[in-house]
Amino acid sequence: MKPALFSVLCEIKEKTGLSIRGAQEEDPPDPQLMRLDNMLLAEGVAGPEKGGGSAAAAAAAAAAGSPTDNSIEHSDYRAKLSQIRQIYHTELEKYEQACNEFTTHVMNLLREQSRTRPISPKEIERMVSIIHRKFSSIQMQLKQSTCEAVMILRSRFLDARRKRRNFSKQATEILNEYFYSHLSNPYPSEEAKEELAKKCSITVSQVSNWFGNKRIRYKKNIGKFQEEANLYAAKTAVTAAHAAAAAVQNSQTNSPTTPNSGFQMKDEEFQLDSAENKNTLLTNMFTGGYPAPCYQSDGRIQ
DNA sequence: TGCGATGATTAGGT
DNA sequence: ACCTAATCATCGCA
Numbered sequence: 001m002k003p004a005l006f007s008v009l010c011e012i013k014e015k016t017g018l019s020i021r022g023a024q025e026e027d028p029p030d031p032q033l034m035r036l037d038n039m040l041l042a043e044g045v046a047g048p049e050k051g052g053g054s055a056a057a058a059a060a061a062a063a064a065g066s067p068t069d070n071s072i073e074h075s076d077y078r079a080k081l082s083q084i085r086q087i088y089h090t091e092l093e094k095y096e097q098a099c100n101e102f103t104t105h106v107m108n109l110l111r112e113q114s115r116t117r118p119i120s121p122k123e124i125e126r127m128v129s130i131i132h133r134k135f136s137s138i139q140m141q142l143k144q145s146t147c148e149a150v151m152i153l154r155s156r157f158l159d160a161r162r163k164r165r166n167f168s169k170q171a172t173e174i175l176n177e178y179f180y181s182h183l184s185n186p187y188p189s190e191e192a193k194e195e196l197a198k199k200c201s202i203t204v205s206q207v208s209n210w211f212g213n214k215r216i217r218y219k220k221n222i223g224k225f226q227e228e229a230n231l232y233a234a235k236t237a238v239t240a241a242h243a244a245a246a247a248v249q250n251s252q253t254n255s256p257t258t259p260n261s262g263f264q265m266k267d268e269e270f271q272l273d274s275a276e277n278k279n280t281l282l283t284n285m286f287t288g289g290y291p292a293p294c295y296q297s298d299g300r301i302q
Numbered sequence: 303t304g305c306g307a308t309g310a311t312t313a314g315g316t
Numbered sequence: 317a318c319c320t321a322a323t324c325a326t327c328g329c330a
Contacts, residue, residue, distance in 0.1 A: 164309050164326050172308095187319090208318085209310060216320065217308090265320070 171200035180232035
């Protein structure tokens, strides 16, 4: 910027008491503008050059409940965010420069006019504030669209649904084993969930999600899961047989296993009596027979 | 590429 | 807080 113009701007500043550079930020305490500013600051788009963005990304990733450090996606997110940030800053600078230049231009015109007519400081102030209002509304739009872009970016990268990965085969195996061996009451306790989570290398809430999904899907279409149920029943039968063999050697007077009340969904009379079903499955497994169908094709009990 | 499977989210209930 | 049920969005296979 040319020194001559700059001195003019300083002159305006002195005369009007307006801050030319940052008029938009400090003049009206507009709540919406403040919201936008706060959000941009929180997302690391506005504010200090480095660190903010990654902090926001890390916080968001933590909120999304991602235990592994998917650093590839992270850096991708950061790259996109800094792209937005760069665009935002260059645009902002462009607007400020344009605002200043335009102000200078108007001031020059007023100066020339001052040779032919008297110009009051009031008039100058009015002109300058008009210009600033115009430019700050443009700036508001910029901030708004930047916020939108960040929100879209966030939803694309940080929405857990978008980066869903199937659990490992082992994990699914472990979960299924638990589910089918507790079919009469497939509601693991907090401790059980923690243990399953540990075994499967997933979070406790993922275990809860899995059981929630499994219960509802099993209930909806038991027929579909029959084969799977048989498979895991056989599997647990083998381990149970080992355990039983060991137990029998110790004592013959063991109390019977826990009484089963049946798989009952909350608030619903939905007695599967699946413990009995499982026992049938097991005995059939051992005798080589195939279990009699216990459920109708629509999933209801016969 | 279509479609079923599947993990995550949401709304509404207790 | 935890559940069910519906739904969303992606995965993975034929």
